[in-house]
Amino acid sequence: MKLYCLSGHPTLPCNVLKFKSTTIMLDCGLDTTAALYFLPLPLVHSPRLSKLPGWVSKDGAVNLEKELKECSGRVFVDSQPEFCLPEKELLDLSTIDVILISNYHCMMALPYITEHTGFTGTVYATEPTLQIGRLLMEELVTFMERVPKAQAATCWKNKEIQRLLPGPLKDAVDVWSWRKCYSVQEVNSALSKVQLVGYSQKVELFGAVQVTPLSSGYSLGSSNWIIQSHYEKVSYVSGSSLLTTHPQPMEQSSLKNSDVLILTGLTQIPTANPDGMLGEFCSNLAMTIRAGGNVLVPCYSSGVIYDLLECLYQFMDSANLGSTPFYFISPVANSSLEFSQIFAEWLCQNKQSKVYLPEPPFPHAELIQTNKLKHYPSIHGDFSSEFRQPCVVFTGHPSLRFGDVVHFMELWGKSSLNTIIFTEPDFSYLDALAPYQPLAMKCVYCPIDTRLNFHQVSKLLKDIQPLHVVCPEPYTQPPPAQPHRSDLMLELQPPPMAYRRCSVLGLPFRRRYERIHLLPELARSLVPSEIKAGVSVATVSAVLQSKDNKHVLQPVPKPAPVPPSKKRKRVTEEPPEVLNPKPLLSGAVPLEPFLAMLHKNGITEVKVEETADGHILHLQTEDVLIQLEEDATHIICDNNEPLRTALRDLVLRFLQKL
């Protein structure tokens, strides 16, 4: 059993597990942080961005002014943003049988994997994961296609040139594997390969392996996976949460008794408490609005935004800000809000019980009804005429490189009355803001990451006791910025097996058994005998049938009855001989009882001679020698088959047969 690690990113994993003749990909996360090296894509022509100076090396030897622009001392690539894909060279992606998706953030690379690689397998995901994943992909595609860039910058990627570049660009790795966004066709084709599954549904893969998604508590439809055979169990824990937010709580007990637990997707901000961050978010928001400024919240279109809206729903009235409008701007804003209301089965108990009333599970339905929350597909159209300030705008993309958020950065960035509040933990907010410097707007960093922290995970592991833990390398050491915080790492016994991008790990497994079925007729014919107290054995002679990785033992077919002999005898070929071989023997033949037994069977003249290892019996009348030893019996008897058989049977009476 092997694990191929195609992504080193701890929260955007992509691993391939080879287990019992199946090849299973676990998640395919897309690392979008590469987009931070690029210039933002403005929706409306931005004079500021278009006037940025091109980059020329100090000695003037390298001139890339068409591809690279300088902004406040940092150099950005002026091209359509690109993303870092999972490694494609480590193994042949066309051999992948199935892809298991744990949550909608971890499937964004799916079209790169399933299209143009010869992939012919199936993707398994829950319904909310599929539907919301589709929305996020469509949003990404719309963001890109709305503002097409004529040129694609590639010169800077040349190794010789990249070496000479300044700042973070010089250190960017694997730049040749970066790709631009996929198309809607590719999204549709990739998602058509998804097979829906429900929590605790047992899915058989080729009869060899069973996979089961379990609720992971992180987002709508998010799941951990159990991959098991009858004897081995691998748990894949990815993006789990123990906090009470909108999704169904995490299912923990089914993770017990794992041989291997693959652990990814812990919190990216282990030092920030989500509840505290939420409080800070609200107070900063209120402060800005009261001062007459606007609040910009760059966020994904699904996930934490539902909790933010719910929290604000309660907070705004109590803070006397009930009349402040909220705007949610995204090509998929409406769909995301609508979809969130129809997945009752996947929500926490509290929200589920609302549906029985029947009421929508999320209070944002009420916000929309009372016109406090308005959603628009983009800043163009109705929004421009309807929007009032001061207001709160939720919009994407959190990288600040594309999407409607770019427009608000240009619009509001110059005023110190306005505030941008970062809630998504995926991007460094300083890097995200770099191309907008100098910036007058206030910046608040309130990352809300509900995924497991190190304290929670060590408690979880103590409860479920996996034999081995596999995790990304960063989890095995303290964060680089806080080298003394040994509490912010995994300390386990035995130590976890760490992986990085392109690692291939051999997982410590020894498969010993396989499940086989005895047909009822065969089972009935068995004759068990007790060897010791509580242990019985039976000799099984059967015909093996293996089909679709299922093994069955059938009784040995009886030879066809010889047809009644006809007058003209025909020489027919004898059916091949099926002989029952003799069982192995065990035990010892005790001297006195054996002599008694011989006596009983009419053999009376026996001369017994003691030897070093036992006895030699001379049956004088029959002229037969029998050597009796602890672990052996030797019958020396010339051409007297009936006698030999009789003696054999007498000996066998004292022995156990296996």
Added chain:
Amino acid sequence: MPDIKVTPLGAGQDVGRSCILVSIGGKNIMLDCGMHMGYNDDRRFPDFSYITQNGRLTEFLDCVIISHFHLDHCGALPYMSEMVGYDGPIYMTHPTKAICPILLEDFRKITVDKKGETNFFTSQMIKDCMKKVVPLNLHQTVQVDEELEIKAYYAGHVLGAAMVQIKVGSESVVYTGDYNMTPDRHLGAAWIDKCRPDLLISESTYATTIRDSKRCRERDFLKKVHETVERGGKVLIPVFALGRAQELCILLETFWERMNLKAPIYFSTGLTEKANHYYKLFITWTNQKIRKTFVQRNMFEFKHIKAFDRSYADNPGPMVVFATPGMLHAGQSLLIFKKWAGNEKNMVIMPGYCVQGTVGHKILNGQKKLEMEGRATLDVKLQVEYMSFSAHADAKGIMQLIRMAEPRNMLLVHGEAKKMEFLKDKIEQEFSISCYMPANGETTSIVTNPSVPVDISLNLLKREMALGGPLPDAKRPRTMHGTLIMKDNSLRLVSPEQALKELGLSEHQLRFTCRVQLHDPHSDNDTLGRIYTHLKSVLKTYSIQHVPDGTVIVESIVIKVTSSAEEPNLKVILLSWSYQTADSTATKKKKIQL
């Protein structure tokens, strides 16, 4: 011999008060717990005293499963759990859990508040009963206890309707509840995987019907409604608040829109709006098309269909009214029917099955005079039409489901005996499996033949697969030999050698030696050499070795040649073999006789 026992307490050769007891692998399960629309006395509920004479059912049942929210499948639930007494788990899907208590409350109101019956379950009992409900998701495997697991499949009969698979070890039963094999305007078609259950328990409401195309039926329905409305008549469509009602509403709504009709359409109960809200929140349970477009246009927001008020019934002019309940046995639909029955311009369309004893059943059978309470009679002059819009599988659909699931046995419930008989013959002929149709209180026993799961050592399995190939070859049969070790509760199949090792036993060697004398003038070694060449030529398929120390080894048979100094020509050949090779030795020995 292990068996599965099935006893219907209701719905055995009958439609109504579905309640089927199943015993499988030592577990007892109650499937559905319904009421009978045709009775107003004790017979209305299943006879739970069959399970136990005195007291509570908790210790006799491992779980109760409700297939969908129709009262003939869940109407006796609060009576069973709160009045007879049952505290174990009750499983149903989320939509069923949401809608079922509303219908139960409605049923209670009609029975207690309107008819004044006492000794009936109360609102509080409905609430207490619902607290025992555990929601089921589609395809989720729910472990009721260590051995018993259940799994729900989409049944397409009404919102949230499910079929269930019940599994204990390798034995399994599938119960269909009510199902529909053709997708309609708001629901998808029932689906199940090839799970090969030991027994499939299927409804058989339309056992003998093969329905014409849905399109024809819909056109017919719309034509009749349209004609009646055109000539100024009133159309009454008795329905149950949830289920077919939504289907027909969608149908009429689109027709009214297309034809630009003005006659009002009403829906009689206050439930409608609430009901439609459920459909909106449980949109994932509807069909593909509605799910795909719900963000743009929600099919359950009707423009033409308004809430009905009792006074509207006397309004002049045409109208269409959907009224509950569906079999005209009580409530508003019966009230309106009484008002309109005297006018031949009016029409009643029965869109579903009517249970014996209900007014619906009587008028469908052509009865023109109905006896009402208080000796009054009612003349039925209005037109009576029957249109099968019930989302039940027809004969074709039932056969299709059998092909899908491939059961080993079949059992029919929820249908009329005569029709079942016909279907039973057909199933037995076409699939050559046994088909049963027990009456209420009659137990059917089905012998199962489960195979025995065993852990085989991977070494043994791999060796065997390498030698014999995966499938038995009729020409070269190969027998695998192993030792089954039974210890505690585990069964392990290992090679005999491994078994000895594991059990800490040493092998006991049993060998035989015999001497054969023969005259041969050559030296001992040459004699042995001659024996070797001879054996080589006769025993071609065996491995034969000539070891330099003066022995020939044929598999485990050892051959030595000795002679005495006195008579060098009289050779004594020592043949020694072990117990395990005795049989083949016999044949070989014969061949050595030079």
